[in-house]
Amino acid sequence: METVVLANFIQVLLIIITIALVANKNNTVVAILFSVSSLFLALLYFFNKAPDVALAEIAVGSAIMPLILIISISKQREYVVITHVKDDFVNSLTGEGRKVLQDFADSNNLELKIYDRDIDNIKGIFRERNVDLIIDRSDDNKIYYLRGKKSSLLISKLENKVKNLENIKIIKEEEVETND
Amino acid sequence: MIKKITLIGMLIFMLFVFSSNISWLEDNIDTTTKDYYIENSLYETGSRNIVTGIYLDYRLFDSIFETSLLLITVSGITFMYKKDDPTL
Amino acid sequence: MKNSQILVCISRVLFPFVLVFGFYVIVNGHLTPGGGFQGGAILATAILITYFIIPERINIIxxxxxxxxxLFLWIIVVGSLSLITKGTFFTNPLPIPAAISFKxxxxxxxxxxxxxxxxIGxxxxxSSFIEEGRS
Structure with missing residues (x-):
């Protein structure tokens, strides 16, 4: 009789946790709530006489899945930039573009990562390699082109930020459709 | 607004259907398979845990292809992980 | 990546118990609740704890x-042993009247x-997720 009352209580708690899980906007909180909800679900399985399922639920749902979620979230906090420019624009810490990008990344709570390797195939690179920005330079005049995804929210913010600078221009590229 | 009202109406309808089906199920449970496993699984498979007796003897075919599913998942994930290495 | 001292200390204490519990669930799968998948998942969690203790690069994926x-090939071979003795795939190779302890x-x-x-899976x-997040 007591276990029935406890099981009903856990069911109500599980509904509340699930509604909080759906309504919450913060990703880290969502990962923790997922772990908690799967713990209570395992307890419910145990009360309904299915200890096999409870063991699998505890191991997979409350340890491995939150780890994968948290790693994916920490990957989201990077702002990956590829530069084809060899001068001091972004490569040195005091360059003009570097300052702008660092400022932008700090204000959005992101971690700036700059790579200066050449990549032959530019098409489809945003989607496959998770690159946010590519920096190019026109040969005749001193204009630097920053190319990014058109659908990204961050590129619009960056465009607002560099509106007043004359030697930086932003190009928004359409995403290339991939076949997979 | 219309979408929300339609959604809530559908949810109430599904709740009604499921609850009526549950009361119908309680009277019509077929227990022949359960009784067979409870009586014969220790003698036929040598396992005290009936679940293990089922998934390692009666339904071993299913279990083997379930493990192959995990193998395919791991191969796909490691393939996507290695794809990033040469360029970036 | 540097972990807090409390997490490392508790992980060191917890790791052998989780490992032993995983092996217990696997080996006693025919007597108590649990079995291959559940015990394997618990073992994987135990190995996950070692990444908190020693944060190193992993290149054995x-x-x-x-x-x-x-191992998958071996599972298929062991499952197909009954083809020789009984003539059908995927069941116990020993005949039904054999002793329970042999089966x-x-x-x-x-x-x-x-x-x-x-x-292992x-x-x-x-591991590939951790490596991906670290790069």
């Missing part, structure tokens, strides 16, 4: 996948193979 393929050898062997395969999955 290819070897893990290769080992998992070999359990097959169950324990298959549980052990499935458990190690699941543990889950370790390969989250």
């Amino acid at each position: 290819d070897g893990l996948v290769r080992l998992e393929k070999h 359990r050898i097959f169950l324990v062997l298959l549980n052990f193979l499935i458990g190690s395969k699941v543990a 889950l370790v390969a999955i989250f």
Whole structure:
């Protein structure tokens, strides 16, 4: 009789946790709530006489899945930039573009990562390699082109930020459709 | 607004259907398979845990292809992980 | 990546118990609740704890996948042993009137193979995720 009352209580708690899980906007909180909800679900399985399922639920749902979620979230906090420019624009810490990008990344709570390797195939690179920005330079005049995804929210913010600078221009590229 | 009202109406309808089906199920449970496993699984498979007796003897075919599913998942994930290495 | 001292200390205490519990669930799969998949998942969680203790780079993922393929082949071979004795695939190779303690050898062997395969597969999955997040 007591276990029935406890099981009903856990069911109500599980509904509340699930509604909080759906309504919450913060990703880290969502990962923790997922772990908690799967713990209570395992307890419910145990009360309904299915200890096999409870063991699998505890191991997979409350340890491995939150780890994968948290790693994916920490990957989201990077702002990956590829530069084809060899001068001091972004490569040195005091360059003009570097300052702008660092400022932008700090204000959005992101971690700036700059790579200066050449990549032959530019098409489809945003989607496959998770690159946010590519920096190019026109040969005749001193204009630097920053190319990014058109659908990204961050590129619009960056465009607002560099509106007043004359030697930086932003190009928004359409995403290339991939076949997979 | 219309979408929300339609959604809530559908949810109430599904709740009604499921609850009526549950009361119908309680009277019509077929227990022949359960009784067979409870009586014969220790003698036929040598396992005290009936679940293990089922998934390692009666339904071993299913279990083997379930493990192959995990193998395919791991191969796909490691393939996507290695794809990033040469360029970036 | 530097972890807090409390997490490392508690992980060091917890790791052997989780490891032993995983092996217990796998080996006693025919007596108590649990079995190959559950024990394998618990073993993978135990190996996950070691990443909190020693945060190093992992470069054995290819070897893990290769080992998992070999274990899958072994599972199929052990499951197909009944083709020789009984003439049908995927059942216990010993005849039904045989002693229970002999028939359990097959169950324990298959549980052990499935458990190690699941543990290696889950370790390969989250190792590649950890490496991806670290780069």
